[in-house]
Structures are given as structure tokens and as C-alpha cells.
Amino acid sequence: MKINALKVTAVNIPLLKPYHIAVLGTVESTQSVIVEMHTDEGLIGIGESDPALMFTGESQQTVMTMLQHHLGPAVLGMEPRQIENIHARMAAVTVGNPFAKAAIDLACHDLIGKSFNAPVYQLLGGLVNERIPVMWSLGSDTPENNAADAVAKVEEGYGTIGLKLGLLDPKEDVDRVAAVRKAIGDDIHIRCDANQGWNVGTAVSTIQELENYGVAMVEQPVPKHDLAGMAEVVRAVNIPIGADESLSSPQDALDIINAKAADFFSIKTTKHGGLSPSKKIASMVQTTGGKFFINSMIEMGVSVMSGLHFAASTPRLFEIGHALNSVRRLKDDILKEPAHYEGGEIVVPQDRIGLGVELDEDKMERYQVGHFWVKE
Numbered sequence: 001m002k003i004n005a006l007k008v009t010a011v012n013i014p015l016l017k018p019y020h021i022a023v024l025g026t027v028e029s030t031q032s033v034i035v036e037m038h039t040d041e042g043l044i045g046i047g048e049s050d051p052a053l054m055f056t057g058e059s060q061q062t063v064m065t066m067l068q069h070h071l072g073p074a075v076l077g078m079e080p081r082q083i084e085n086i087h088a089r090m091a092a093v094t095v096g097n098p099f100a101k102a103a104i105d106l107a108c109h110d111l112i113g114k115s116f117n118a119p120v121y122q123l124l125g126g127l128v129n130e131r132i133p134v135m136w137s138l139g140s141d142t143p144e145n146n147a148a149d150a151v152a153k154v155e156e157g158y159g160t161i162g163l164k165l166g167l168l169d170p171k172e173d174v175d176r177v178a179a180v181r182k183a184i185g186d187d188i189h190i191r192c193d194a195n196q197g198w199n200v201g202t203a204v205s206t207i208q209e210l211e212n213y214g215v216a217m218v219e220q221p222v223p224k225h226d227l228a229g230m231a232e233v234v235r236a237v238n239i240p241i242g243a244d245e246s247l248s249s250p251q252d253a254l255d256i257i258n259a260k261a262a263d264f265f266s267i268k269t270t271k272h273g274g275l276s277p278s279k280k281i282a283s284m285v286q287t288t289g290g291k292f293f294i295n296s297m298i299e300m301g302v303s304v305m306s307g308l309h310f311a312a313s314t315p316r317l318f319e320i321g322h323a324l325n326s327v328r329r330l331k332d333d334i335l336k337e338p339a340h341y342e343g344g345e346i347v348v349p350q351d352r353i354g355l356g357v358e359l360d361e362d363k364m365e366r367y368q369v370g371h372f373w374v375k376e
């Protein structure tokens, strides 16, 4: 089988409600890129990417450019099932750019699954988890609004509430967590994400305050490159600390492990360059005793399904709800048949092959903001 064309489409779907996050600011829609990878055997693989400048310096525009001029032409004519060769070719073309590479990696995995008539998780280690609990994340808001939203989400079935911290004054952030804990009781998990919003001193003092409210984890307290600072926070507090922005490549995972800079590792398969590099990260983390939080960008259904296949096939998931529900923040999605949720869980689709996604062409047309073909 040979790749003979790529259709690359930029897709923006509005969020139901603007999302206020430290450093990133306010997010109002997806800024996604969809790849449809055509082959000489007629099979088509689907990939997605959801870049963010604050993570890897990539945007929807840079991903489109990389795919049009560099990565797309480089993989034309290649066998999509030779995923190591595909990644070696992409690495030879450019350093970095994991979000652009992920769109190709996901499309290749979809094709591998389709060509072997198997769901993608079967290619990644087989079924470890049949269903995964999901969480609802609250952006920065008043304590009263966050508490009311948390109660509504718990009533919908969520067993884990996330709070974005690091944008407001630390005292306000602690008040928000306290208000949510009081409103939802002690049986619901709370996780927090500071999105690089603090320095080490503020991180330590604020997280020590959060210890009073049964917080399960705090993600990315300090800037991404400050692994020494992350390690200092890990040593100083009694809540597990995670790396998200700090963790993009397998090399980052090795650096974080060597620096003892995280207790858990936030996986977003598109942030890491796709499923193949994500599994390389997983091997290192599993070997050295860390745990995983399955996270997400502001992403559409293809990326959610990619994260789900990773989660389905990976042991050592953190024992709380994971972020496999970005599509529930969106006004719409591009899939004909979305992922299946039951109560507070997402169910692994064992009866679909490949990534298990089919694009809704009408919605692709409605939400696209540009597209091009890369052909031989």
C-alpha cells in the first residue's frame, strides 16, 4: 500500500462556552487540522491535530504550512504501515513540530487498523481498559459559578471535577477549590491544572493550601522548561504533581524522569507527535513507576478517539476521571458517529476498525476555514 494523496483541512468549531486558561488566555473555538490520507488501494486514513502555540510553538497555520510544503510531500509514495519509517522520514525533514507530525501518524494508524481489520488499540498492546472514567474541567471563574457548574456536572454523572488555576490570584484559586469541594462533597475527585501559571514559591505555598481540600493531582505548576522547579515542587508537597506542557517528545519524558520532575505524565497523543511516540513515552513511564493522566487539547472527535485507543491499551492510568471528552465542550463535532459515553465513562468501541472514525462531509464543509491537496 502506498500513500498517494493527502487532503488537509483546517476546521474551527465553536466552544459552547469560552474557556479561560492561564497563559493560553480565552479559547473560543477549536483550531484543528484534519488529514485524509488516500492510498493506491482505496483505503483512506483519518488524522487530526490540535496545536497550541504555548505548548510547542505550533498553530493551525504552522501545521497547515508544514503539511503542505514539508511533511506531506515527504510521505507521498511511502507505505503507511511502516510507521517507524514514516517517523524517520518526518524526523529527517524537520525537528520538532509534533502536532503536524501527529496528523500523519494518526492517519497511518487508522490505515494500519483498517488494513488488518482491527481496532487501533489492538496494534498498541491490546485491550487493558474497556471503559475509562471522564472528568469535567472548569475554567477560571468566581467560586460561586465554579461551585454551581461543578454540582451540575456531578449530577450529570461526572466523578471527577477539574479546575484551571494559575490565571487568577492564588488566594482566589484556593477559594474556588474550597467552594467546589464544599459543594460536591468528599466522594468526588478534584484535579487542578495551573498551566505554568506560578513560580516555585507560589506553587509550593498554594499547593500546600490545596492539601486541605482533598485534591488528587496538580498539573504543570511552573513553566515548562523549569524541570528543576518542577522537581522542587514535587519534593515540597503531598499532592501528586504532573507534567503537561513540559512533556511533548519522548526525549522530554526521559528528561523529566531523570530530573524526578513529575509523579504523573499528561498524555495527549497529538502533542507527542502521534500514537507511536506516545507509546514510546508510555514505555519509559511504565518502566520507571510513573502514572498517566489521559489529557486533551481543545480537540474534535478524531483526536479524542486516538486518546481513547491509547488509554484502552495502556496500564497505570491515574485512578480518577480523564479528559477524553473535549467534544462535549464543542457546539458540534465532525464525526458521523461520536464516541459513546455512559454516565461518567467513555466506552472503548470494540466493534470498529482503525481509529473507528468516519467524517461527516456536510459538517467538514460547514466548519472548514481552508483546505488543500498534496498529491504526487
Ligand SMILES: [Mg+2]
Pocket (backbone or CB within 6 Å): 193, 195, 219, 220, 244, 245, 266, 295
Ligand atoms: Mg494541562
